Amino acid sequence: MGATVSFVRNPAGEWGIEIPNKSVPLMKQYNPAQIMVFQGEENVEDLAAGYQSVQKEGNIVTAKAKVADGSEAIFDIEDQWTISGDALSLTRKVNVNGTKDSAGFYSAIRLSTAPEVRWEDVDFLAPGLLYGKPHTSARAAGGSMYYDAGYFSIREDVLAAPLFGLLFQDDNWVLVLDLEPEGSTTLEETTAQASTPIIDERIKFGALGANKATAGGIEMGFWLPGTTNEFAGGGFGFGMRGGGTATPVVRHRYNPVKDGFTQSYKVGFLFGKSDSFRDMEREAWRWAWHSLDPKVETVDVDVMRKTLIDHLADRILVVDDRAGIPFVIDAVSGRPGSYRPSLRSYSFAVRTQGPVPQEIKELAAWAESVGVEMDSNAAELNLWPKIVMGFCGKHVEVGEQLLMESDRDDSQRGQRLKELGLMIIESLIKYVPMSPYPAGEAYDIRYGIPGSARTEGAFTLRSLSEDMRIMMDIIHREKSLGRQHPEWLKWARDYTDWLLTQQRGNGSFPMNWINGEVTDSAGSCTYAAVPLLVKMSEETGEKKYLESAIRAGDYVWNSTGSQCVYLGATGNSNVADKESGMLSLEAFLALYENTKDNKWLERAKSAGDYTESWIWIWNVPMPIGASYEDLGWKPGVPTIGVNGIGSNDVGGVDQYLDWAVPSYARLYKYTGDEHYLEVARVLLHGTKAMLALLGRTYDLLGPGWQQEHWKMGPVRGVGAHRTWLPWVSVNHLHGITGLEEFDPDLFQQLSKEK
Secondary structure, eight states: OOOOOEEEEOTTSOEEEEEOOTTSOOEEESOOEEEEEESSTTOEEEEEEOBSEEEEETTEEEEEEEEEOSSSOEEEEEEEEEEETTEEEEEEEEEEESOOTTOEEEEEEEEEOOTTOOGGGOEEEETTTEEEBOOSOTTSTTSHHHHHHTEEEEEGGGSSSSEEEEEOTTSEEEEEEESSOOOOOBHHHHHSOTTSOEEOTTOOOOEEEEEEOTTSSEEEEEEESOOEEEESSOOBSTTOOOOSOOOEEEEOEEEEOOTTOEEEEEEEEEEEEOSSHHHHHHHHHHHHHHHHOOOOOOOOHHHHHHHHHHHHHHTOEEETTEEEOOSOEETTTOOBTOOOOSSTTTSOOOBOOSSOOHHHHHHHHHHHHTTOOOOTTBSOTTSTTEEEOSTTTOHHHHHHHHHHHHTTOOSHHHHHHHHHHHHHHHHHHHHSOOSSSOOOSEEETTTTEEEOSSSTTEEEHHHHHHHHHHHHHHHHHHHHTTOOOHHHHHHHHHHHHHHHTTOOTTSOOOSEEETTEEEEOOOTTGGGGHHHHHHHHHHHOOHHHHHHHHHHHHHHHHHTGGGTOOBOTTSOTTOBBHHHHHHHHHHHHHHHHHHOOHHHHHHHHHHHHHHHTTBOOSOOOOOBTOOTTTOSSOTTOOOTTOEEOBTTSBTEEEOGGGGGHHHHHHHHHHHOOHHHHHHHHHHHHGGGTTSOBTTBOTTSSSTTOOOSOEESSSSTTOOSOOEEOHHHHHHHHHHHHHHHHHOHHHHHHHHSOO
C-alpha cells in the first residue's frame, strides 16, 4: 500500500505537504514550519510558514524554512522527511538566531484532515487515557470537558507511549508517535502550578493531541516543549478525579528564544485502515512497541522470590487465633499508617490536623501492646488493623504464596511459612463467613469483626471474587499433593452459590453490596466473577457455574470489550483502567481453557492488547534539580515496565501488572505470537526496578519494601505517599510463581538474561 507525500505550493508560493494516500482521508499541511512565541498571557504569537526550499536525495526530502516574528528573532527550521511503507517520519532541527528577552517558544508539526471530517465522527487513542470516546472523569486529560471543547492536549510524560491516534468513520486512521522521546524536565517545571509559565532550555518533553480546525476538519500532531491546554484540577496525580465545572488554563512550557539555542526531535506518522477500533489500537500499540523497542534490566528472579516471601512473612501479625498483614505500612519507617509524602508542599500529605483523636490514641496503645511501633498522629489508621481480601489486600493470595514457598523448603523456614499460610486462610474463613451472604471482605485483627477496609458490612464483587478464585487454585494444588480441605471449598462455594443469586438476566453482576444489599448496580466489574465460576465448575463438575461464567463473559464483551475498553476495577464504574483489562483477560483465558472455543481466545487477545497499552515502554527521566531524598522513583532507574493506574489518575503509575506475567505467557503459548512473550518479559523484570534488595535498598527500610505508586507527569517521581500494601509483594510473587507453575521451561527462558 505505502504512504505517499507530495510537496505542493501554498498560497504564499512556499512549499507545503499533502498526503493523498488512497487508504486514508487526505491529510495536509501547507505551513509545516509552526512556531509559537510566548511573552506573557497577553502576548502570544502563532507563527507558521511553508518551506522556502525542498530537496530530494534518495528517499529523504530535506525541506528548509525561516520563520520570523517581526523582531530580532528568526527560527531556522530544517526538516527531513522519510517514508518507509505506511510510515512517514520527520526529523526536525530548529536553530534560533537572535535573542528575545523573557520570551519562550515551541515548535510544532500538525497535519490536517479534509474539512468535511467531523470531530464527533472520530474515535481517539491515547494509551492509558483515551480509547475511542472519553471513559474517565470529565476534567482528566482524556475527559469529556476536552472532548466537548473540541481538543485533546496531552503532555507525553503521562502516556505509556508518546502516541496519539485518530480513527475516522470510514475505518481509516492516522497515528503520530514521538520516535525518540527524551522527556527531560526540571524540578521547577514539574512542581510549578499549571498557571505558572516556565521557560527553560532543559525542558525536552513534548505533547500530542488533536483539535477542531478553524476552517473545518481536525488538526493532529506533536509539539515541543509540551505546552498544554487544560482544565484546572485535571486529574494529575492520585485522588484528583475532577468533575463539575472547571477553569481553562494553559500550562505554558517553553524553550528560550535565545541566540544559538537548538531544538530537535523525531516524530512519525502511520496511516492505515482497520475493521474496528480494537484492530487500530492493536496496530498502533505494536508500531509504538517496535519503534521504541523497550529493553529491561534483568533481575535475579530466584533472589527476588525469596526476598519478597520473607519480607511478606515478616509483616504478619498474630493475635489470638488470627493472622494477617495490617493494610497500610510505611515503606521507609516500617510503621503502620505513617504516610510520608515527598515534595511536601506539592504532594498530597495525608496527616491528622489538630488534636489526636481518642480512637487513634487507643489504636496506638493497642499497637504498642502487640509490639508494633506506630505514629499516633498518622491519618487513615482505621485502615491499618484490617485484614483485607482481594484488590489491594489479597489475603487469600498472601496465604497461597506462603504455602507454595513452604513446599519448596523443608527447613524450619518452610515450616514457619506453612503455619502462617494456614493460619491466614483459616482465620479468614472463621471471621469472614460467606453465608447467608458475605459478611464483608475484611476483618479487624484486634477483635475478629468482619467488614471492609472502611465500611462495616461492605464488600465488592472484585475483591471477593479475586481472592476466591485464588482459593480454588489453592484447593486444586493442595488436593494434587494429597491434602484435603473440605471446609475451604465450602467457604468458597458458599460465596459462589450466593453470587449466582445476584446474576442478572443480561449476565452481569452488581459491583458493590452492604450487608447483602446492592449499593452499586453497575455491571462494569462482571469480569471479576468469571474465573471463579469456571474453576468452581471444574472442581465440582456442576455446569451451572460454567453456564453463569459464559453468560458473564458474553456480557463483558458485548458491553465494552468489543469496543476495546474495560472499566471499573479501580472503583469507578465509568473509568477505564488497566486492571479491568487484566481481569477481563483472565476471564476470557479461563473460558478458553475450559471450553476450547476460539472466540474466547480472540477476546483474550483483544483484552491483552488493551491491557498492555498501559505499560510504559520508554524511559522517563527524573526531574533535573530534585534531591534523591525527595523522589520516590530514584534518578537513573529505568521506568520501562511501570503501568498507568487509571484514566482519571493522569500520569499515575504502579506495578500492578506484574501479576499478569503468566497471563501473557498463556497468550503466547495459545497463539504462538512472540510479542506476548516480550510483554511477559518486560513485566517479569521491568516491574521490579524500584523493589528494595540487599545492596539496593534505595532509601527504604530494607530488602522487600516498595512504595505503592508514583507519578510520571507533574510532580514527577513522587507518589501520594510512600506506603506499602500487601498487593505490592503478592503481585510480584504471582508473576514469578504463576509463570513457573504454568510452564517451567518458559519460566527458565524468561528468567535468563536476554
